[in-house]
Structures are given as structure tokens and as C-alpha cells.
Amino acid sequence: MTETGQRSKVGNGTIELAGYVSTDGFFGTPYVDVDEERSEPIAHRYVHGGFADTATRWAFWFPTNGQYRGRILQPLEGAHGGHENAFGNDLMADFLGGLRMCARLGGCMVESNQGHIGDDLDPRGGDDPTLYGHRASAETARLAKFVGAQVYGEEPHHAYVWGGSGGGRRSPLCLENAPDAWDGALPFMGGGPIVEHGNTEKIEGAQVMSFATMFNCQRLLGEKTDEIADAMAPGGHGDPFVGLTTHQREELASLYRQGFPRGDEYMIGKPLGQMWLWTSMAASLLEQDPSYFDDFWTKPGYVGFDQPGLVERDILNTRATVTKVLTGADVLADPRFLEPRHQNFRLLIMVFSSLGADPSLPMVVELEGLGETGYRLGTSVTVLTGAAAGRRLYCGAHADDVLYCDAAGEANLLRFSDVLPGDEVQVDNRDFLAFHYFARHHLMSEPQFDSLRIDDRPVFPQHPVPRQSALMGVGYSGLYRGKLIWVHHTKDSSLWPSQGIIYREAVLRAQGQEGAKERFRLRWVENAEHTPSMMVPSLPNRASNTWLIDYLPYIEQSLADLIAWVEDGIDPVDTAFDYVENKVILSPDAAQRRGIQAVIAVTVNGSDRAGAAVGEAVELELSATVPPGAGTIVSADWDFDGTGLFPFGHDGIDGSATSVSLSTKHAFDRPGEYFVTGRVHSHRDGDTAASSCRIANVAQVRVVVA
Incomplete structure (x- = not known):
């Protein structure tokens, strides 16, 4: 120094x-x-x-x-x-x-x-x-x-x-x-x-309450989030509530009313870094409002007391043993986590490991004794034995019984340092389950929470906004x-x-x-x-x-x-x-919308959905317009099979036009359901060779091939 x-x-x-x-x-x-x-x-x-x-x-x-x-x-x-x-x-x-x-x-x-x-x-x-x-x-x-x-x-x-x-x-x-x-x-x-x-x-941050509702929808909907995402995707039937129970409908509707973006339903089931808010704030929320986490289970007006069946099946409160302690690098190098079902776990570890953390910092534990049931995400992990006894962290992502954990303050810096195989931990998710209904009981004045009020009166018992x-x-x-x-x-x-x-x-x-x-x-x-x-x-x-x-x-x-x-x-x-x-x-009109991004639309056989036989060509059309002053179209391409490779690009786009109307045909050689994507890039100076400031937009249609 x-x-x-x-x-x-x-x-x-x-x-x-x-x-x-x-x-x-x-x-x-x-x-x-x-x-x-x-x-x-x-x-x-x-x-x-x-x-x-x-x-x-x-x-x-x-x-x-x-x-x-x-x-x-x-x-x-x-x-x-x-x-x-x-x-x-x-x-x-x-x-x-x-x-x-x-x-x-x-x-x-x-x-x-x-x-x-x-x-x-x-x-x-x-x-x-x-x-x-x-x-x-x-x-x-x-x-x-x-x-x-x-x-x-x-x-x-x-x-x-x-x-x-x-x-x-x-x-x-x-x-x-x-x-x-x-x-x-x-x-x-x-x-x-x-x-x-x-x-x-x-x-006071609205995300604290709104994320709680999103986490609850993730828990309640489970694999149904994929069905909801499909319904709301291009060419879907557009009704996200089909096949849901009364309570699932209530919580999904509350999520929408609080402002969750339509068309992004897939992210309800695959959230990215949002769990960081809980892992970084859990200790503070418990300190600021301990009565809520007790009242939730013990008083009328709260789901944990009035409708315990909605949460009891997910309770996880047990003593477990550490079998392995891993760094982020250990996880990314472990072939066990290459399975598609662990994709989100790997992505989160990749992100968190990239943010300047010591690569040797142990952030992950593998546990024995959790059992077959109980909701892992968000659970607290309190070290009971060994040199780190007393430290509490919270699960931000998991792959079965392998838990990535974080917390605030010193626990954030230490994570599982000094934790060894054989150490015992207490795993308890009851606070996180209570947090799932946090929005009902901590209303801010913002309009996004008006659906939880009648005549300006809260529907549910209230606690101070943290x-x-x-x-x-x-x-x-x-x-x-x-x-x-x-x-x-x-x-x-x-x-x-x-x-x-x-x-x-x-x-x-x-x-x-x-x-x-x-x-x-x-x-x-x-x-x-x-x-x-x-x-x-x-x-x-x-x-x-x-x-x-x-x-x-x-x-x-x-x-x-x-x-x-x-x-x-x-x-x-x-x-x-x-x-x-x-x-x-x-607005679908570029001149009315303004901004700096092209407005794009695509169709298949004139619609957002089409059926076709194997080998039968469908007609794909793409139209795009750059708003006034935002440059010109410098490329247009297609991805036909959802791989994201965009193998077909239209010729003749030289960066001189602010608007394009293009078409192509494509036939599929195998049955299946395909999302076909049209993509354009625009550039302020119309430079087709530019490697920066190439602003993209995409639009999709659905093709069902039988």
C-alpha cells in the first residue's frame, strides 16, 4: 500500500x-x-x-x-x-x-x-x-x-x-x-x-413484497409454469389460468396485478438473481418484523394459521450433515450438474462466481439427511457444530441436496469457510414459507398494491413495510x-x-x-x-x-x-x-413509439400459428421499421428450429433502408412444435459491418409439424 x-x-x-x-x-x-x-x-x-x-x-x-x-x-x-x-x-x-x-x-x-x-x-x-x-x-x-x-x-x-x-x-x-x-x-x-x-x-422497496409473491407462484405452480409460459407465448391460447387450482389462480392474479410483465411467465419458474434479495435481507426482515414470522403460523388472517394445508407439505425443518463443501468453480467443473434440470443452478453459480468473489470461497454445501420432501429454495442453513457454529446462511439455488447459500455482512464474506464434512447444520424453511405471503401484509402506497386494498383499507392484517x-x-x-x-x-x-x-x-x-x-x-x-x-x-x-x-x-x-x-x-x-x-x-407503429429500437412483426401463413406436414413449406413474412432518427436496418435473419443459431440471413440489406418487408419459405423435416424467430438489427449510421451499437429486436411465430 x-x-x-x-x-x-x-x-x-x-x-x-x-x-x-x-x-x-x-x-x-x-x-x-x-x-x-x-x-x-x-x-x-x-x-x-x-x-x-x-x-x-x-x-x-x-x-x-x-x-x-x-x-x-x-x-x-x-x-x-x-x-x-x-x-x-x-x-x-x-x-x-x-x-x-x-x-x-x-x-x-x-x-x-x-x-x-x-x-x-x-x-x-x-x-x-x-x-x-x-x-x-x-x-x-x-x-x-x-x-x-x-x-x-x-x-x-x-x-x-x-x-x-x-x-x-x-x-x-x-x-x-x-x-x-x-x-x-x-x-x-x-x-x-x-x-x-x-x-x-x-x-422501502416494492421488490421485497413483489418478489415474495413471485417466489410463492414458483412454489405453488411448479412445472405448471412451463404450461403457462407456453399459453402466453406466440401462437398460444393466451389463458394463463387454465388447469390451475383456486389458490394458484389467486396468487398468479396477484402477481400480474402487482405488475409482473406479461409474456415473461417462464421466468416465474426460472428466476435468476432475485433470490439474492431474500438471502441478503432475510436476517434484516426477521429483525425488523419478527412478529410477522410468528403471526403467520399462529394467528387468524394469515395463511399459515387459516389454511396450513397450503404450506405444510413444503415445510423443511431438520438436522442434516455436511458431506462436501464446494466453491463455485468446483460446481462448474462437476459433471453431475450438466443435466438440463440443473441448468439454472449452474447459471446462477456462474453469475455469482463472476462478481469479484474469491474463487476459492466455499459457497456451496452438499448435505445428507434432508429427506425426500420439503422445499429447499430459501431455506436457512445454520451451522451447529465445528469452527463455524452459529453462522446462518440462506439457500439461493440448489440442485437436489446441493445448496448454494449466501447472507449479509460477515456471513456473506465467509460463506462456508471453516465448515468441514461431518459438521451438522439445521435446515429450516418456515421463515421463507411465511415470506411467500409477505405482500398481503406489508402494503406500500404505490398503485401496484391497490388490488390488496378495498376502499383504501388493507384486506389482510398489516405490518410495517421493511x-x-x-x-x-x-x-x-x-x-x-x-x-x-x-x-x-x-x-x-x-x-x-x-x-x-x-x-x-x-x-x-x-x-x-x-x-x-x-x-x-x-x-x-x-x-x-x-x-x-x-x-x-x-x-x-x-x-x-x-x-x-x-x-x-x-x-x-x-x-x-x-x-x-x-x-x-x-x-x-x-x-x-x-x-x-x-x-x-x-405502439406497433415505429413513428408513434419513437425510441431507438426497430419495431418488428412476423407471421407464418399470415398468422402467429400454423400447422404443416413434414416437408411442407410454410410462408414466413417479416416486417420491421426503425423509428425516425434511429438509423436503418443493417441485417435481418431467421432461426427456424429454436436453436438460436439464426442460420438464414436475407441478402441485399445494405443499411440504406429504414423499413423492410421480407419473406422466405421453410419446410421442416421432422414432426414437432417449432418457434420460428425473425430478428433484425439496426444501426444509427447504417453501418452493416459495425460490431457495436447494433440494436436488435425479435418476434416469433409457432409452427406445429405433424
Whole structure:
């Protein structure tokens, strides 16, 4: 560690930090502990360090290949943050943007751990949401300008903060609360409550309640989620309630009323990182509202007491023995988990293992003694014997009796460290089963919960709405000086479309119509999930990239538009939409919809579904139009059999047309049910050879071959 006043000399000159004075008095003197030239992924100077007497760590990537044009681009990691090298990770960079993208946009990349290490709190900062929500990121940005001036000879002229999910919820806080640090922000997939400017309280988050309902639907529906997804997929009958019991219908209807995106029902049964919310908050929820988890089983008005048959069959409360402790790498190398039924388990391990965690960290245990019944997901695992006795974690994913577990604070950092085969654990899921009905008993004022009220009175007994972790920051005021483009996804099963309109309301309240026109835009990405399509489990006959797009090109183009708005005054377009019954509706007309993504439609024999005999050709038609000012179509292709390979591309598309109408024929050589996907890419400059900012959209039809 090189403290302030000393010099770190590796590469192009010496970084001198003695002259830096922190704007925020919480932060001690900055230090550098790594300063070196690197060649991958592009030539750059990497500088790493922190602030003395804090848990804040930062990393700066300064391109040295001539692409830098005077900007700071500062990505914020999702979830709670906690890793200053998240976007230096190849997986994150490929999916969410990293140094290559920042350099293409003329920037250096600046990252911090947002004031904490892992899910632990800063020992001195404690439970202060302002520290993690924006202050640590802001002081990092200020220091980056100071260091950037030494690396490049002059201070960066503009700075931008951006991020998705948890990074999407915190990046607006940065712009609101540190106007000296950034000129613009681009949150995507954010969300949170509206508060008065200057509020310092931890937030109430709708996702806590809504995720609980989604987890309950996952438990209650089981394999029926595949049938529901099929009904709601193109060419399906469109009724998700066919064949469901009364209680299954009630909970699925409640999920829809709370805003779960139509057409994304498959993700009810295959959720991605949403379980992280429970594993990271379970201890806090139990601490904040212990009476609920007792009342659920003991008092009238709660399912656990009134209708125990709805939960009793799933109770798991037993003592078990650890037979093996594994790291994420151990799981990914184990052939046992290559079976299709473990696909989601492997994907989650891959994601969690990529977020800067020590690869040797034991995150998974294999247990003996769980029995044949009982619901594994969400269960608590409390170590009873051995060196780690007393530590409690929660199951975020499992493959039979192999459980991936996480928690908050020190338990998040340690996981199953010091746990050995032969140690005994208590496995108890009763709190998680109670959590499944949390939305009924913790109503927020947001309209998405109106279905659980009659005449403004809650239908069920109520408990105080819990606060989320301080690591999520404070609420939104919508008051800021710079420019902000909010991007949200129509098929996001983690931050539902209902979360996508909250910040617009905050800006309108704080700044009025004129302020919003000057400083705010909202864009929708059609057919995008919370993660890139690769991270979504595929169906046996339908690869995930046939119904979902990868949204990084959309984010990069929107960042470029933000830069042009801030620096050149070029007004960016928004997306027009209707919001009815907690559902976002986009116009099928590109000119009316606006935005920057092509509007696409496909048909088979003139419809969304067709039957055919083996060897009989069907007529496939594709039409697509790019909204005004968003560029032209640069490619159009088809995937016929659900493999996601898109083997057939239309010739003659030269990037000159804003609209295309294309057709082809295809015959199937085997019986089966096929989802045929048409896909287009558009590009702002019509560059057919472009490797970045190629914005996709997809549409599907169903062909039944007998």
C-alpha cells in the first residue's frame, strides 16, 4: 500500500496524491497500491487504491491506445455493489459494458466498491445509506479527475455515471446529490421510492413484497409454469389460468396485478438473481418484523394459521450433515450438474462466481439427511457444530441436496469457510414459507398494491413495510442539474415495468414539465430481460436468445446519446407508451413509439400459428421499421428450429433502408412444435459491418409439424 505523499511509479509517469483534498470529510487520504500498464482487453494504465480509514476501494482504467477523448465513464455494479473490479471482469464487460465500451465512447473507466467490501458495511460508516448510495462513488469520481489530469495532462472535461439493477437504482442518486462530480447519468433497470430531496433514510422497496409473491407462484405452480409460459407465448391460447387450482389462480392474479410483465411467465419458474434479495435481507426482515414470522403460523388472517394445508407439505425443518463443501468453480467443473434440470443452478453459480468473489470461497454445501420432501429454495442453513457454529446462511439455488447459500455482512464474506464434512447444520424453511405471503401484509402506497386494498383499507392484517439494506442508498427526489436518460426493459422479471415509471414521476414532481423536457428521457427496450439472454435458461425447443435480445448495444447507444445531449445539446428521443393496469403498452407503429429500437412483426401463413406436414413449406413474412432518427436496418435473419443459431440471413440489406418487408419459405423435416424467430438489427449510421451499437429486436411465430 502506497500512502499519500509517497509515489507509485509504474508505467507512464508517477501518480502524486499529496495535493488531493477530499470534498467529503468522511474519506481519509487516498492511496495507490497498484499502478501498472496492461495490454488486455486494450492497452491501458490500471491504477487501484482506496481511501485511508474507510472500506472504499477504487480502480481506474486509463486507455493508452489513443481512444480517450476527455471523459470519465463510471459504471456502478448492481445488487448491493461491493466490488471495485466488477466491470473489469470479462463476463460483466461482455454483458454490461467494460473498458472496451468506455474507450469507444472516448472515456476512461472509473469504478469503486461503492463504499463497502462485499455485502459488509464500512466499520466506521455503519448503517448510513448516503455513504453507499452516492458519497463513496462521488469521492471516487472527484479523485479520478485529479488522477486523470496527471495521466493525460489535463482534467477530464465531463463525467458520466451509469449502471443497471442496483447500479441503476443508485446512479440517479449520484446525479441528484453530487452535481460537482457528474454531468449525466444513465440508469437502466432501476427503481425505488420517491422522497424529499436530502432524505437520509434507508428505502422501502416494492421488490421485497413483489418478489415474495413471485417466489410463492414458483412454489405453488411448479412445472405448471412451463404450461403457462407456453399459453402466453406466440401462437398460444393466451389463458394463463387454465388447469390451475383456486389458490394458484389467486396468487398468479396477484402477481400480474402487482405488475409482473406479461409474456415473461417462464421466468416465474426460472428466476435468476432475485433470490439474492431474500438471502441478503432475510436476517434484516426477521429483525425488523419478527412478529410477522410468528403471526403467520399462529394467528387468524394469515395463511399459515387459516389454511396450513397450503404450506405444510413444503415445510423443511431438520438436522442434516455436511458431506462436501464446494466453491463455485468446483460446481462448474462437476459433471453431475450438466443435466438440463440443473441448468439454472449452474447459471446462477456462474453469475455469482463472476462478481469479484474469491474463487476459492466455499459457497456451496452438499448435505445428507434432508429427506425426500420439503422445499429447499430459501431455506436457512445454520451451522451447529465445528469452527463455524452459529453462522446462518440462506439457500439461493440448489440442485437436489446441493445448496448454494449466501447472507449479509460477515456471513456473506465467509460463506462456508471453516465448515468441514461431518459438521451438522439445521435446515429450516418456515421463515421463507411465511415470506411467500409477505405482500398481503406489508402494503406500500404505490398503485401496484391497490388490488390488496378495498376502499383504501388493507384486506389482510398489516405490518410495517421493511427498510432495505443501507447499501441500496436513499430514495429518489428527482431533483438534479445534469441530464438523465432512464432505460427500462419490458420483460424484466427483476425490476418490473411498474418500476420503470417511478423516476419519471419523481422528476415531474421536482422539476415540472419544463424541467423534465430539459433534463429527462425515458426509453423502453422491448424483449429484454434483467440479464443478457445467455444468462436465461433455455427451453428444450426454444433457446433464450430467440425470444430475448441482448441489450448492451442499446445501453451503449444511449450513453452516446447522453454524451451528445450534455456536450453538444443534441436532444435525445424518448419512447412513447401507455401504462394500463400496471402494464406497459408500446405502439406497433415505429413513428408513434419513437425510441431507438426497430419495431418488428412476423407471421407464418399470415398468422402467429400454423400447422404443416413434414416437408411442407410454410410462408414466413417479416416486417420491421426503425423509428425516425434511429438509423436503418443493417441485417435481418431467421432461426427456424429454436436453436438460436439464426442460420438464414436475407441478402441485399445494405443499411440504406429504414423499413423492410421480407419473406422466405421453410419446410421442416421432422414432426414437432417449432418457434420460428425473425430478428433484425439496426444501426444509427447504417453501418452493416459495425460490431457495436447494433440494436436488435425479435418476434416469433409457432409452427406445429405433424
